[in-house]
Amino acid sequence: MNIADSEVVASILSPYYSITELLSDADLILLNTCSVRDNAEQRIRKRLRELASLKKKNKNLIIGLLGCMAERVKEQLLEQEKTLDFIAGPDAYRSLPKFIEEATLGKLSFNVHLSEIETYDDIEPVRYDGNGVSAFITIMRGCNNFCTYCIVPYTRGRERSRNPKTIIEEAQNLFRKGFREITLLGQNVNSYCWQEKEQTVDFATLTEQIAQISPLLRIRYATSHPKDISDKLLYIMAEYPNVCHYIHLPVQSGSNTMLKKMNRIYTREYYLERIKKIKEILPDCALSTDIIAGFCGETEQDHQDTLSLMKEVGYEYAFMFKYSVREGTKAADKFKDDIPEEIKTKRLEEIIALQQQLSLESNKRDIGKTFPVLIEGVSKRSDRHFFGRNPQNKVCIFLRENHEIGEYVTVKISKCTAGTLLGEMV
Secondary structure, three states, X not given: OHXXXXXXXXXXXXXXXXXXXXXXHOOEEEEEEOOOOHXXXXXXXXXXXXXXXXXXXXXXXXXXXEEHHHXXXXXXXXXXXXXXXXXXXXXXXXXXHHXXXXXXXXXXXXXXXXXOOOOOOOOOOXXXXXXOOEEEEEOEEOOOOOOXXXXXXXXXXXXXXXXXXXXXXHHHHHHHOOOOEEEXXXXXXXXXXXXXXXXXXXXXXXXXXXHOOOOOOEEEEEOOOHHHOOHHHHXXXXXXXXXXXXXXXXXXOOOHHHHHHHOOOOOHHHHHHHHHHHHHHOOOOEEEEEEEEOOOOOOHHHHHHHHHHHHHHOOOEEEEEEOOOOOOOHHHHHOOOOOOHHHHHHHHHHHHHHHHHHHHHHHHXXXXXXXXXXXXXXXXXXXXXXXXXXXXXXXXXXXXXXXXXXXXXXXEEEEEOOOOEEEEEO
């Protein structure tokens, strides 16, 4: 989502600035931040210290901080990080030209007001750092779920959905420009809901409308909340081949005790029922998830419950993290971060090892199968090979032949690693 936000920022500033690849040539440097985990914030602070030397060399250089971290620690940051000239929260990007002008006059500025209506739906993002094949479209902003560990509702505000007409127009424009894959983005993308007069458009309906633009336009989406993954959406995914059979469905923990403490709303049993329905309607659907190791009060049995759920689902991928306290969340206020660091690390290592095994087993099952693959670029390891992804979001590597980036080809899988499928075009 930060990439999508950065593309909106690039559009807002395009009348005033062009993008440079060299920091030394920059007159304006913007750092777009995340507050979901502490290590992301620490990297930003380190980056600001590194940029201080550039500012010494160029007295006219302006440095601004954007996004969730900007909202979370605002005045504290301006006091502590003397390199900064202004701070803009995720709903204040339209004010950037004003902030920059004030910075040239030596005035420090910040705006971290959270809007109830801002969706930037009238701004066409500048796709400045992509492959010309895949693009993101933000369809909603904010979150209403208030998981106890999560800072997002406090840094991005409440849920609000974009007008579907603007989303469809953006997708149509991207397709005309040669893009062949879009990813629909939202903190809880499948809770998208647009209501106007007597018209209601939910996420499943929006997905179907975009799928109808062209069978050559692939559709992905992220991130889903288990409470909102509807049968209606699954049947639409089954009906339209260009809606990729891949669902990222964060579980966070396999323990009902932990899920309740996290305020995840669902139970282990409900989550597994949704997985069963996904596999019934979409037998070839790939699944990925998010998992937190070492949440407050997590017992060894809670951890084993997570491992057993991973085995039962058989995820293709997972994003796995140790719990880190986020000030301002309910968990920080109400629960003690009482799991020793060495136990968090041990449990995370076990989760990672199991996921490596599950990923490898999944990829081995694909050997001998053929898949439609969208060519996204040249392999980083060998310029003799292309890479692209199949509908299950798996990276496929294959020899370059007489094809171009952005084309669809059919690839037969002959080998694999835990992270990659290798094959040849057929």
